Amino acid sequence: xxxxxxxxxxxxxxxxxxxxxxxxxxxxxxxxxxxxxxxxxxxxxxxxxxxxxxxxxxxxxxxxxxxxxxxxxxxxxxxxxxxxxxxxxxxxxxxxxxxxxxxxxxxxxxxxxxxxxxxxxxxxxxxxxxxxxxxxxxxxxxxxxxxxxxxxxxxxxxxxxxxxxxxxxxxxxxxxxxxxxxxxxxxxxxxxxxxxxxxxxxxxxxxxxxxxxxxxxxxxxxxxxxxxxxxxxxxxxxxxxxxxx
Amino acid sequence: xxxxxxxxxxxxxxxxxxxxxxxxxxxxxxxxxxxxxxxxxxxxxxxxxxxxxxxxxxxxxxxxxxxxxxxxxxxxxxxxxxxxxxxxxxxxxxxxxxxxxxxxxxxxxxxxxxxxxxxxxxxxxxxxxxxxxxxxxxxxxxxxxxxxxxxxxxxxxxxxxxxxxxxxxxxxxxxxxxxxxxxxxxxxxxxxxxxxxxxxxxxxxxxxxxxxxxxxxxxxxxxxxxxxxxxxxxxxxxxxxxxxxxxxxxxxxxxxxxxxxxxxxxxxxxxxxxxxxxxxxxxxxxxxxxxxxxxxxxxxxxxxxxxxxxxxxxxxxxxxxxxxxxxxxxxxxxxxxxxxxxxxxxxxxxxxxxxxxxxxxxxxxxxxxxxxxxxxxxxxxxxxxxxxxxxxxxxxxxxxxxxxxxxxxxxxxxxxxxxxxxxxxxxxxxxxxxxxxxxxxxxxxxxxxxxxxxxxxxxxxxxxxxxxxxxxxxxxxxxxxxxxxxxxxxxxxxxxxxxxxxxxxxxxxxxxxxxxxxxxxxxxxxxxxxxxxxxxxxxxxxxxxxxxxxxxxxxxxx
Ligand SMILES: Nc1ncnc2c1ncn2[C@@H]1O[C@H](COP(=O)(O)OP(=O)(O)O)[C@@H](O)[C@H]1O
Ligand SMILES: [Mg+2]
Numbered sequence: 001x002x003x004x005x006x007x008x009x010x011x012x013x014x015x016x017x018x019x020x021x022x023x024x025x026x027x028x029x030x031x032x033x034x035x036x037x038x039x040x041x042x043x044x045x046x047x048x049x050x051x052x053x054x055x056x057x058x059x060x061x062x063x064x065x066x067x068x069x070x071x072x073x074x075x076x077x078x079x080x081x082x083x084x085x086x087x088x089x090x091x092x093x094x095x096x097x098x099x100x101x102x103x104x105x106x107x108x109x110x111x112x113x114x115x116x117x118x119x120x121x122x123x124x125x126x127x128x129x130x131x132x133x134x135x136x137x138x139x140x141x142x143x144x145x146x147x148x149x150x151x152x153x154x155x156x157x158x159x160x161x162x163x164x165x166x167x168x169x170x171x172x173x174x175x176x177x178x179x180x181x182x183x184x185x186x187x188x189x190x191x192x193x194x195x196x197x198x199x200x201x202x203x204x205x206x207x208x209x210x211x212x213x214x215x216x217x218x219x220x221x222x223x224x225x226x227x228x229x230x231x232x233x234x235x236x237x238x239x240x241x242x243x244x245x
Numbered sequence: 246x247x248x249x250x251x252x253x254x255x256x257x258x259x260x261x262x263x264x265x266x267x268x269x270x271x272x273x274x275x276x277x278x279x280x281x282x283x284x285x286x287x288x289x290x291x292x293x294x295x296x297x298x299x300x301x302x303x304x305x306x307x308x309x310x311x312x313x314x315x316x317x318x319x320x321x322x323x324x325x326x327x328x329x330x331x332x333x334x335x336x337x338x339x340x341x342x343x344x345x346x347x348x349x350x351x352x353x354x355x356x357x358x359x360x361x362x363x364x365x366x367x368x369x370x371x372x373x374x375x376x377x378x379x380x381x382x383x384x385x386x387x388x389x390x391x392x393x394x395x396x397x398x399x400x401x402x403x404x405x406x407x408x409x410x411x412x413x414x415x416x417x418x419x420x421x422x423x424x425x426x427x428x429x430x431x432x433x434x435x436x437x438x439x440x441x442x443x444x445x446x447x448x449x450x451x452x453x454x455x456x457x458x459x460x461x462x463x464x465x466x467x468x469x470x471x472x473x474x475x476x477x478x479x480x481x482x483x484x485x486x487x488x489x490x491x492x493x494x495x496x497x498x499x500x501x502x503x504x505x506x507x508x509x510x511x512x513x514x515x516x517x518x519x520x521x522x523x524x525x526x527x528x529x530x531x532x533x534x535x536x537x538x539x540x541x542x543x544x545x546x547x548x549x550x551x552x553x554x555x556x557x558x559x560x561x562x563x564x565x566x567x568x569x570x571x572x573x574x575x576x577x578x579x580x581x582x583x584x585x586x587x588x589x590x591x592x593x594x595x596x597x598x599x600x601x602x603x604x605x606x607x608x609x610x611x612x613x614x615x616x617x618x619x620x621x622x623x624x625x626x627x628x629x630x631x632x633x634x635x636x637x638x639x640x641x642x643x644x645x646x647x648x649x650x651x652x653x654x655x656x657x658x659x660x661x662x663x664x665x666x667x668x669x670x671x672x673x674x675x676x677x678x679x680x681x682x683x684x685x686x687x688x689x690x691x692x693x694x695x696x697x698x699x700x701x702x703x704x705x706x707x708x709x710x711x712x713x714x715x716x717x718x719x720x721x722x723x724x725x726x727x728x729x730x731x732x733x734x735x736x737x738x739x740x741x742x743x744x745x746x747x748x749x750x751x752x753x754x755x756x757x758x759x760x761x762x763x764x765x766x767x768x769x770x771x772x773x774x775x776x777x778x779x780x781x782x783x784x785x786x787x788x789x790x791x792x793x794x795x796x797x798x799x800x801x802x803x
Contacts, residue, residue: 011540012432052352053536075355082353086346086729088259095255095264102251103354131268133726 001155001186002026002049007058009044018044020210021058026188026203028154031181033201034190037237041210042190043083046159049188050080062155076104079148083159085140093128093135093143097150104151111150118146121172137164145173156180158189162196174200198229208237248356253364259347260368283738290745293752299383306387314480315391316499318384321484323409323491326380328453330373331413331488332585335445336577338417339438341369343425344574346729348535359528361535366418366524373410381406385498398498401509405494408516412490415519420445422527425534434537438573443584450588453487490515538573557658561666562673568645569638569670575645578734579638579674586632586682591689619768622699623758623775625686629704630711630751633679637734639671640715640743643723645733650725653798660794664716668790672712679704703772706779711750713786715743720793754778 004024010017019041026032036042047053049060051067051074060067065074088096094115101111119125122142132140141164149156156177162170177187177200191197197204204221206214213236214221221232258264269276302318309317342365351361385402388394424441428434476482478496485492490512497508555563569575646653653663683701686692692700719739727733734740754775761771 012434012537013430014432047349050353052349053539054533072355072357075353080353082349084349087350088255088347089726090259090262090265091255092264092268095258099251099255100354103248103356105248131265133265 001028001030001063002032002157002188003059003061004045004049005059005061007045007048007055007060009041009048009053009056011044017210019048022207022210022212023058024205024212024215026186028186029181029184030202031177031187031200032189033197033204034188034207035192035194035197035204035233036190036207037192040207040237042207043159044210045207046080046157046188046190047082049157050078050082051075052082076151077153078155078157079151079153081141081145081148081156081158081161083163085137085144085164087132087140087144089133089135090131092131093124096132096143097128097147100147101150104153106151110152114150114152115146118150121176122146122169138166138169141165142169149176154185156185156187156189158187160190160192162191162193194229194233204229206233206236213237249360249364252356252360253367256364256368257371260372283742287741287745290749293748295379295383298379299387302383303387306384306391309480310391312480314478315388316478316495317480317484319381319388319495319498320481320491322380322384323405323494324485324488326377326409327413327488327491329380330376330410331416331453332446332449334369334373334410334414334417335421335442335449336581337369337372338366338414339421339424339442339577340574340731340735341365341372342418342421342531343535343538344438344731345535346731349539352532352536357528358532358535359524362418362527362531363524366414370410370414373414374406377406377409381409388498392499394498401498401505404509405497405512408512409490409494411516412519415516415523416449419523419526420449422523422530422534425537426530429533429537434541435571435573435576438538439570439576442577446584447588450592454592557662558666558669561658561663562670565638565642565667565670566673572730574731575638575734578740579636581637582632582635582678583674583681585635586629586678587685589632590628590682590685618696619771620758620762622696622703623755623762623771625683625692625696625700626703626707627751627755629679629683629686629700630707631748632682633675633704633708634711634744634747634751636671636675636678636712636715637737637740637743638674639668639712640719640739641724641734641737642667642671642716643719644725644727644737644739645730646723647725647727647733650723660798661791664720664790664794668712668716671716672709675708675712676705679708703775706776707750707754710779710782710786711747713783713790714746714750715739717786717790717793718742718746720790720797750782 002024003026004022006021006023007019008017008021009019022041022045024032034042034045044053048055049062049067051071055068062074063077065077067074091099097115098111101115106114119128122145124139124142124146127135127139128143132143135143141161145158145161148158161173165173174196177189181187181202198218201218203215203217205212206221214232218229221229266277266280269280302322305321306315306318309315342362345365381402385399385406389398389402421442424438424445428437428441431437478492481495481499482492485495493508493512493515497505497512500508569579643650680701683697683704686700687697722739724733724737724739757774757778758771761774766774
């Protein structure tokens with residue numbers, strides 16, 4: 001579904017690699033959690049998957065389409081939630097959603113059904129007619145999530161989707177993710193909330209300083225006994241020792 | 246709806262705030278009235294210029310009629326409009342195509358990059374129409390009524406106005422795409438954007454100058470003038486060299502039948518011939534340049550952090566400058582006057598004949614007409630002050646803080662002191678602009694040292710209250726709600742208001758001086774009056790700023 005092969009990226013052709021030769025294979029029907037400390041390269045990776053940042057070397061294919069060679073088709077099969085809420089805030093929520101539906105070629109009936117579903121789910125029916133400017137952080141996040149999912153793409157790419165959501169919305173989103181992968185579709189999301197990853201993900205990848213340092217199911221990551229994901233994470237990323245130096 | 250139309254609709258809606266206006270109209274009348282009031286103030290302030298321009302054009306029309314070429318005003322209008330769009334277009338296009346806030350969002354959508362380019366190009370084009378209308382409408386109406394033209398003429402005129410900005414904008418688009426492609430291959434991106442766009446601006450200027458100063462060879466000056474005056478469109482062709490489409494526009498509007506259609510056809514063909522290749526190019530290189538702006542270099546060598554202290558005013562002052570220099574949109578919009586002013590004023594130095602540019606020529610003849618040196622000094626300082634007003638930094642200084650305004654509110658430095666630091670930073674930009682422009686002027690107009698010095702000092706004095714007005718406007722209603730720096734400075738009404746406030750100060754001072762000059766007041770009285778007015782304005786401004794700063798800081802939420 002999503003295949004990342006030997007991808008590297010350094011910002012502005014600098015010497016420091018933000019992402020350093022990473023490879024990942026995310027399969028259909030899987031919820032994949034992408035974990036790492038701040039500045040590890042999660043957002044950079046996700047932006048390359050989404051086709052926002054050019055890739056220095058390596059390839060990324062989505063549903064069989066190369067994101068650099070066939071960007072339109074690759075993008076059509078994914079829904080992307082960025083880590084920023086930088087959207088057109090002078091539009092109303094519903095105008096934004098309709099625009100997204102136009103761009104992804106969602107049919108009239110499908111769009112009505114889909115938009116209503118997400119507005120109901122996130123309790124945004126009232127707010128949809130108001131300018132996005134008047135939304136809170138969490139409401140913006142909800143509209144962006146709704147926009148990313150409304151064309152029912154097989155692959156979801158979510159960059160820290162839970163930030164800003166209230167517990168209820170976060171819970172609903174998690175349920176949506178489960179339902180999505182039950183249909184044989186795929187979710188790839190970054191987070192630093194380890195509990196979420198622990199409970200939700202089928203497989204987990206941990207990235208640190210631009211390099212993938214571990215991939216596998218939770219069980220595979222537990223080298224010995226019954227470690228929590230937190231201790232695995234701290235051990236692997238060396239965060240624990242660094243902060244106490 | 247098709248992807249492209251939907252995108253265009255979205256961009257227009259967002260850029261001009263249509264939904265927002267509709268929403269305010271229903272739910273937030275207060276906001277609506279504020280917007281309407283603002284629009285009226287701006288229309289009124291701009292009205293001065295429309296009036297002056299129309300007056301100038303009607304005088305020119307009378308003069309041109311004596312030379313049997315009344316249609317010359319169409320050439321002048323089209324050339325002036327075309328050139329303004331050409332020179333400022335590069336900054337507009339760079340901002341809209343490459344420094345816009347929605348680059349990242351649009352790059353993530355399944356839309357072809359050439360469609361994104363096209364929608365943004367149309368957006369900029371629409372933004373240029375007020376300028377095209379400003380320059381074209383007065384001559385079109387003056388000439389049209391003079392020659393008793395019919396409805397066809399006005400339809401053709403409309404088509405010409407619609408086409409006028411296309412060629413200049415296509416040139417700007419091409420140059421900025423090339424620039425941003427270079428930027429995307431380099432490390433010091435911000436720096437290259439700033440320097441590169443200034444270089445492009447100068448290159449445009451030089452190129453234009455080259456085009457203009459070409460004089461048909463092997464003919465004496467006398468022969469040339471005779472040739473110009475003998476043929477019907479000689480004068481039009483001669484003056485229109487500065488911007489060739491203006492000749493076709495003139496012929497399309499002043500001739501009838503086949504000749505008119507032929508020239509309209511040229512204009513349409515040229516616009517298409519320029520646009521299509523650039524549009525095709527955009528499908529290859531646009532996105533790369535646009536996303537280049539999302540990346541900044543990260544260095545391995547860690548710079549020594551310095552912990553040197555300075556006085557609070559200096560800290561704020563330096564901080565303002567640093568942030569302006571490190572953010573391309575800020576730098577471009579704030580420092581444009583420092584480049585444009587001197588370049589415009591130095592023009593007569595390179596192409597010897599350039600002084601024929603209509604606006605400039607009017608200015609020079611105005612300067613020459615007044616024998617008295619006080620009038621000279623006043624006009625020079627007025628022009629310098631005008632350039633100094635093109636300073637977006639001062640009237641967006643609080644807006645630019647955006648949601649980090651809380652930092653200013655929480656640091657233990659008095660609001661008045663902070664305001665002083667910001668004022669000094671903004672004022673220093675205006676001052677730099679005035680001084681640089683005055684130096685160029687001194688060289689090209691061969692000003693005497695005394696005239697140069699008095700003109701510069703006077704404009705420096707006038708710019709102080711102008712800057713005060715700018716910062717007052719911004720502190721009273723800062724635009725803090727933005728996600729992208731472009732919004733803080735380019736889509737900020739305060740910047741426009743600040744410049745208009747400056748223009749109003751100049752017009753008012755000009756009116757006072759004009760009155761006193763007509764009354765043959767002695768220079769002592771003349772300068773005395775101006776100094777008193779400026780001092781009073783400055784004092785009032787300083788007091789108001791101190792008070793507002795304290796009051797506003799307790800109210801503002803970042
Ligand atoms: N726009 C940018 N320009 C330059 N460097 C960047 C930019 N964005 C992120 N970086 C750098 O790239 C590295 C990875 O960042 P990022 O992918 O955002 O990490 P994460 O999302 O895992 O927190 C960091 O060292 C960060 O400083
Ligand atoms: Mg991140």
